[in-house]
Amino acid sequence: xGKVTFNITMSLDGYSAGPNPRADEPLGDGGERLHEWAxxxxxxxxxxxxxxxxxDRNSEIVRESTANVGAYLMGRKMFDGGEGPxxxxxxxxxxxxxxxxxxxxxxxxxxxxxxxxxxxxxxEFVNDGIxxxxxRARAAAGERDVVIAGGADVAQQYLRAGLVDEFQVSVAPIxxxxxxxxxDGLGNDEIALEADRAVHTPEATxxxxxxxx
Amino acid sequence: xGKVTFNITMSLDGYSAGPNPRADEPLGDGGERLHEWAxxxxxxxxxxxxxxxxxDRNSEIVRESTANVGAYLMGRKMFDGGEGPxxxxxxxxxxxxxxxxxxxxxxxxxxxxxxxxxxxxxxEFVNDGIxxxxxRARAAAGERDVVIAGGADVAQQYLRAGLVDEFQVSVAPIxxxxxxxxxDGLGNDEIALEADRAVHTPEATxxxxxxxx
Numbered sequence: 001x002g003k004v005t006f007n008i009t010m011s012l013d014g015y016s017a018g019p020n021p022r023a024d025e026p027l028g029d030g031g032e033r034l035h036e037w038a039x040x041x042x043x044x045x046x047x048x049x050x051x052x053x054x055x056d057r058n059s060e061i062v063r064e065s066t067a068n069v070g071a072y073l074m075g076r077k078m079f080d081g082g083e084g085p086x087x088x089x090x091x092x093x094x095x096x097x098x099x100x101x102x103x104x105x106x107x108x109x110x111x112x113x114x115x116x117x118x119x120x121x122x123x124e125f126v127n128d129g130i131x132x133x134x135x136r137a138r139a140a141a142g143e144r145d146v147v148i149a150g151g152a153d154v155a156q157q158y159l160r161a162g163l164v165d166e167f168q169v170s171v172a173p174i175x176x177x178x179x180x181x182x183x184d185g186l187g188n189d190e191i192a193l194e195a196d197r198a199v200h201t202p203e204a205t206x207x208x209x210x211x212x213x
Numbered sequence: 214x215g216k217v218t219f220n221i222t223m224s225l226d227g228y229s230a231g232p233n234p235r236a237d238e239p240l241g242d243g244g245e246r247l248h249e250w251a252x253x254x255x256x257x258x259x260x261x262x263x264x265x266x267x268x269d270r271n272s273e274i275v276r277e278s279t280a281n282v283g284a285y286l287m288g289r290k291m292f293d294g295g296e297g298p299x300x301x302x303x304x305x306x307x308x309x310x311x312x313x314x315x316x317x318x319x320x321x322x323x324x325x326x327x328x329x330x331x332x333x334x335x336x337e338f339v340n341d342g343i344x345x346x347x348x349r350a351r352a353a354a355g356e357r358d359v360v361i362a363g364g365a366d367v368a369q370q371y372l373r374a375g376l377v378d379e380f381q382v383s384v385a386p387i388x389x390x391x392x393x394x395x396x397d398g399l400g401n402d403e404i405a406l407e408a409d410r411a412v413h414t415p416e417a418t419x420x421x422x423x424x425x426x
Binding site: 012013014169171173174175177178181182183184185186191193194195197198200201202203204205207209 | 225226227382384386387388390391394395396397398399404406407408410411413414415416417418420422
């Protein structure tokens, strides 16, 4: 069985999105700077149809994080940004060939038929909670990993439930001064971590943790 | 002229002290785990009169942080934990030979005569704000560095005022779930950072940042 993991970028002051998130700027004020390290990498740009990315240590980090993924879990907000019933005509933000290439299980209270995209990506909508969603993702992933694609609140729910094996926090060298906290309300002693590795680049320092059971 | 720096340990969720700080546990619930990486090091234990410390990478980090220090700045709470007029009989928490060995400038609204300890440590009480305190510390330090010894609020004040050159955040692999945030209210764009270095150990990952002017 593969691992359950997530990769999230936070600012040095602990935010995974800046203040005032809104429809046209879901990452809030200054939040787009969080992901610069990834967005300029060859690995990210390839999967999004560009050939001009930097082949650097950050690119290796992106490649590693997608190398062994058998299924993704995703919060509903990340899928369409909305609330209430799902819009059957919405196919996601990623075009007809999304950068996932495997089944994506979207956590939502609302029902919708599965959506089949190009390149192996399917979106399936799960209504019965985080544990059944994980079971379905595991079944789809087989021996490969299940990755929680986001948002931060979904990663937190799985972490709090003791269902995460490993995660990576990429610390961007910026201060956002407000916004969505990546790791709020998770302590105190319930979750024990092992600091597994740190990979430093000027654009971000990638800290990997194993959850100790 | 030396640099102005500080070194602070925070939990992965961004706290430099746990919830419920109190007189007999100023670091709050679980907060003592923050500093385990330092407290077991040979470098720290030597300066506190013990000979049984670990001579490891964390010890080198402690040594480096004290190697070129000409003066310290310190918040009043760190000096005596109190408020209101200063108790003239209080000589600090550190015994008669404190681990500083250079002048320490204590920021307080209250007056007190300088206090001369053994081993080169003096405590001088500065009443006219963070900038005059820094000027006095710089004059005492000469070519050497001025280090902000703490607490987090004092480090924040200097950072916000643009007076810090470099700082190191040691990230302990723990979640505290509440407490005092190390870097609260500092964003958004006013403080630009350069991620200078990361030193990883299982006990803490030491991230060094240069403030860009």
